Amino acid sequence: MAQQKQAVYPxxxxxxxxxxxxxxxxxxxxxxxxxxxxxxxYFTDDLEFYHDKGGVSKTLDxxxxxxxxxxxxxxxxxxxxxxxxxxxxxxxxxxxxxxxxGEHLFYETRNGxxxxxxxxxxxxxxxxxxxxxxxxxxxxxxHKAATK
Numbered sequence: 065m066a067q068q069k070q071a072v073y074p075x076x077x078x079x080x081x082x083x084x085x086x087x088x089x090x091x092x093x094x095x096x097x098x099x100x101x102x103x104x105x106y107f108t109d110d111l112e113f114y115h116d117k118g119g120v121s122k123t124l125d126x127x128x129x130x131x132x133x134x135x136x137x138x139x140x141x142x143x144x145x146x147x148x149x150x151x152x153x154x155x156x157x158x159x160x161x162x163x164x165x166g167e168h169l170f171y172e173t174r175n176g177x178x179x180x181x182x183x184x185x186x187x188x189x190x191x192x193x194x195x196x197x198x199x200x201x202x203x204x205x206x207h208k209a210a211t212k
Contacts (some may be wrong), residue, residue: 073192081154084190087197088147094142098136104128105207108191109199116184116205127202142173143181161192161200168204180210 074080087106089104104124113121118134121127135143136207151167165187172181 077154077156080156080162081152083197084091084154084164085149085152087190088164088188091199092145092147095131095135095145098132098142100128100132100136103131106199108198111200113202114204117207144170144171144173144178145169147186157189161190161197164188164190182207184208 076085091103091106094100094106107124107127109124111121111124111127113127113130118130119129146169146199148167148169151165153165155163157163159208165185167183167185169180170182170184171178173179184204184207186205187201187203188199189195191200
């Protein structure tokens, strides 16, 4: 869907919210399966990713490589991101695109057993250009370990 042309910017808030949440969900389905070839289609080449614990990545290639190295290469361990829909807020960004904010949970699977490993807040800035939506800026912050 991210690569499909949209005829026009969504007419109302409800349509915008539905579209942005669907695109975000779609993108992170690929993240959760470590399908990085499809995942990267949802981002601009000049992507900036700000992570309160991991620092800054200033290109799409750097972001994908960090994801590959830290989340998609560990044998016996797997990370899954699950956004919390009740926390979503979508805002139009006039002349640019939209902003999605919310919270997400992270689950880690080790030796076949999945458990909650932490939570964080996020802000995704979506660019709407030439009928195509892509994430241009990502902030992932307020990371907390799961309490047991």
